[in-house]
Amino acid sequence: MTGVARKQELNINPKVRFIAKIRCSSHPDSLPNSWISIHSNLRDGVFSHSLSFSLGDQPLDTSNRMGACVVDYCYDQNEKNDLVFEREVKPSINEVFDGCNATIIACGASGSGKSYLFQGTNDEPGLIVLAVDEMLRLAANSKKSVAASFYEVDHDHNVKDLLDPNRQVFVLKDAHGKTQLKGLSQVLLTSMPQFYNFYGRATNSRKSIPERSHKGLIVNVLSDVGEKLDVVVSKLNFVDLAGYQDARNKSLDEHHLAESTRKINKSIHVIHNVLHSLKANETHVPYRESKITNMLQDSLGGTGRILMVTCLNPSFCQDSINMVRLASRSCQGTSWAITDSCKKANNSARPVVPSSHKIWMHGSVSTSVRKQTMSRGHISRNKAHCLTSTMKAGKLFGESSDLKCQKTNNDNNKTALSTGELSLFDEDKESGSSIVNQGGLPPLSAQLQEMVNKLRLAYPSFPSCIDTTTRNDGFHAQTSIDIGEPTTLSSVRSDDDKRIGKESSCSIASLGRMSLIIKECEEIVNDIKSICPSTSSCGDIPPHNDAPQTQTSADIGEPTALDSSMRVSNRDITSFSTWEKFTAGCTAMKNSLAQDYLRLLNTADKEVLKKLKGIGEKRAAYILELREDSPEPFKNLDDLKVIGLSAKQVKSWL
Numbered sequence: 006m007t008g009v010a011r012k013q014e015l016n017i018n019p020k021v022r023f024i025a026k027i028r029c030s031s032h033p034d035s036l037p038n039s040w041i042s043i044h045s046n047l048r049d050g051v052f053s054h055s056l057s058f059s060l061g062d063q064p065l066d067t068s069n070r071m072g073a074c075v076v077d078y079c080y081d082q083n084e085k086n087d088l089v090f091e092r093e094v095k096p097s098i099n100e101v102f103d104g105c106n107a108t109i110i111a112c113g114a115s116g117s118g119k120s121y122l123f124q125g126t127n128d129e130p131g132l133i134v135l136a137v138d139e140m141l142r143l144a145a146n147s148k149k150s151v152a153a154s155f156y157e158v159d160h161d162h163n164v165k166d167l168l169d170p171n172r173q174v175f176v177l178k179d180a181h182g183k184t185q186l187k188g189l190s191q192v193l194l195t196s197m198p199q200f201y202n203f204y205g206r207a208t209n210s211r212k213s214i215p216e217r218s219h220k221g222l223i224v225n226v227l228s229d230v231g232e233k234l235d236v237v238v239s240k241l242n243f244v245d246l247a248g249y250q251d252a253r254n255k256s257l258d259e260h261h262l263a264e265s266t267r268k269i270n271k272s273i274h275v276i277h278n279v280l281h282s283l284k285a286n287e288t289h290v291p292y293r294e295s296k297i298t299n300m301l302q303d304s305l306g307g308t309g310r311i312l313m314v315t316c317l318n319p320s321f322c323q324d325s326i327n328m329v330r331l332a333s334r335s336c337q338g339t340s341w342a343i344t345d346s347c348k349k350a351n352n353s354a355r356p357v358v359p360s361s362h363k364i365w366m367h368g369s370v371s372t373s374v375r376k377q378t379m380s381r382g383h384i385s386r387n388k389a390h391c392l393t394s395t396m397k398a399g400k401l402f403g404e405s406s407d408l409k410c411q412k413t414n415n416d417n418n419k420t421a422l423s424t425g426e427l428s429l430f431d432e433d434k435e436s437g438s439s440i441v442n443q444g445g446l447p448p449l450s451a452q453l454q455e456m457v458n459k460l461r462l463a464y465p466s467f468p469s470c471i472d473t474t475t476r477n478d479g480f481h482a483q484t485s486i487d488i489g490e491p492t493t494l495s496s497v498r499s500d501d502d503k504r505i506g507k508e509s510s511c512s513i514a515s516l517g518r519m520s521l522i523i524k525e526c527e528e529i530v531n532d533i534k535s536i537c538p539s540t541s542s543c544g545d546i547p548p549h550n551d552a553p554q555t556q557t558s559a560d561i562g563e564p565t566a567l568d569s570s571m572r573v574s575n576r577d578i579t580s581f582s583t584w585e586k587f588t589a590g591c592t593a594m595k596n597s598l599a600q601d602y603l604r605l606l607n608t609a610d611k612e613v614l615k616k617l618k619g620i621g622e623k624r625a626a627y628i629l630e631l632r633e634d635s636p637e638p639f640k641n642l643d644d645l646k647v648i649g650l651s652a653k654q655v656k657s658w659l
């Protein structure tokens with residue numbers, strides 16, 4: 006890092022700013038950091054830092070999708086908390102006193118120095134301590150007061166009051182849509198020693214909780230003392246996110262730990278998504294996809310200023326690379342559009358984004374970038390010294406020197422969908438006749454055709470349903486029934502009605518659906534075989550007995566018993582009514598379609614992902630990143646939330 010770069014103008018994004026901080030080594034004798042190099046970029050008046058990584062002499066290629074990792078600024082290991090405070094936090098505090106909210110978020114791998122940055126030590130106070138001191142000073146000079154709350158969110162689910170762990174905290178929205186943290190206690194701050202007392206109590210209560218969790222401090226600025234003390238004018242949030250850990254880390258063999266890690270990682274991804282959306286001025290911001298972003302919605306949205314600090318370990322840590330990639334993706338609005346020149350260690354240019362990416366990255370580089378000239382030399386350290394002596398008196402913080410982050414598995418467990426699997430989707434493939442090609446669908450293979458024919462024998466209503474529609478809508482109608490919900494014929498029909506006319510051309514998605522349905526047919530055939538072991542083929546299945554079970558409107562209206570039809574292997578297939586057989590097939594199909602959609606998300610390469618409805622360039626790239634954290638990030642339809650899709654939406658596409 007050259008001195009010239011250090012004197013460059015800083016571009017401060019008025020809304021969201023991403024910075025990185027390389028942790029100082031906790032061992033004074035250890036070698037200075039050598040695995041992260043910081044390179045300055047100045048392009049079109051926008052300043053940024055790109056980071057490159059090396060292991061020994063070996064540059065680490067992070068360019069698979071990402072290329073250089075770019076953040077707005079990176080502080081190296083020699084730069085102290087007070088410098089970060091003066092440059093990054095203090096300007097926001099003035100704005101908080103003017104009525105704006107601000108949020109400072111620290112994220113990073115475990116042991117990357119998040120707590121150190123926020124909390125600091127007796128000798129080097131952290132951002133929180135410096136900020137509260139500054140806020141108390143400003144409050145004394147105005148008719149305002151400050152009060153603080155301290156909370157913890159474990160598993161991205163339960164919110165606990167760290168001042169009073171027995172209190173239950175509920176996240177509610179008031180009539181104006183504002184977030185209320187019902188039950189969270191608040192302490193009026195009067196002096197630094199009183200704050201140390203408060204903060205020390207809260208951090209001690211946290212130590213009793215072994216699980217990793219996010220924790221947050223809210224410093225509220227209250228309106229005039231003596232009038233309405235409880236009216237919050239604005240707030241400064243500090244959010245110390247749980248340490249990021251690769252969920253595939255072998256040490257996480259206990260299921261609940263892996264599960265908890267998965268949830269934590271997911272919420273970290275959601276926070277980055279939210280910041281990306283805010284930075285890119287997107288209309289939809291996925292606050293509701295995690296508890297922590299839901300809680301912070303008021304502060305993050307509107308005019309609230311946000312600083313995301315990605316803390317980096319001083320020695321090699323794959324999780325740190327993952328984190329900085331994530332930050333870079335959110336910061337740049339893109340994560341893969343990196344030119345070759347950017348991959349070189351000594352690159353100096355910001356990544357060039359191909360035009361195909363420009364739609365969604367629009368707005369990510371602010372046009373109203375505020376520039377602040379700051380040189381390293383003019384930071385006053387008096388404040389820190391003054392605080393240090395106060396803190397020493399209180400001996401608030403203990404220190405440990407463990408370097409927690411270990412090298413983790415770098416291999417991405419990627420399984421690209423083979424073209425063999427895709428051949429079913431292939432429009433050029435011609436074989437056999439088809440019962441469903443009237444809408445432009447490709448002909449089925451002879452083998453599949455035979456299977457469907459067999460199904461016709463077993464399920465008389467199944468082919469009739471197909472045949473009564475003029476195109477592939479019949480298939481859609483059967484497969485668009487909400488998964489897990491009771492199936493009624495009327496719902497089938499209304500879905501059918503909705504779809505007819507909507508989709509007039511054959512899409513890859515519809516071809517995909519078709520192949521999946523056919524695959525499901527095969528499974529149904531196998532199910533039937535297993536229920537009737539004596540059956541050598543579907544064609545041999547005794548025809549259903551319609552006589553005693555004639556379909557009535559009561560049958561149609563009472564389908565819930567059929568939901569269990571896939572579990573009725575004890576029951577003789579011959580006792581199934583036509584309707585039962587049909588709905589059993591439908592249930593299996595819709596479940597299988599959902600599973601196949603999830604399987605594709607978990608395994609398919611980017612190009613295939615982009616063929617799925619709802620998945621564009623951005624989502625596809627994000628899915629690939631999620632798969633780096635967890636080999637199978639999509640276990641059920643609810644997991645789609647993390648990529649901004651709802652289960653309902655996807656079910657309607659299947």
Ligand SMILES: Nc1ncnc2c1ncn2[C@@H]1O[C@H](COP(=O)(O)OP(=O)(O)OP(=O)(O)O)[C@@H](O)[C@H]1O
Pocket residue numbers: 028029030031032113114115116117118119120121122247248249316404405406407408409
């Ligand atoms: N700038 C620094 N100088 C010296 N030691 C540091 C510095 N930053 C962090 N450390 C030390 O590194 C260790 C890990 O730091 P810290 O606890 O802040 O990490 P963390 O990211 O909060 O970890 P976790 O996510 O596991 O809570 C601690 O022992 C801390 O004292």
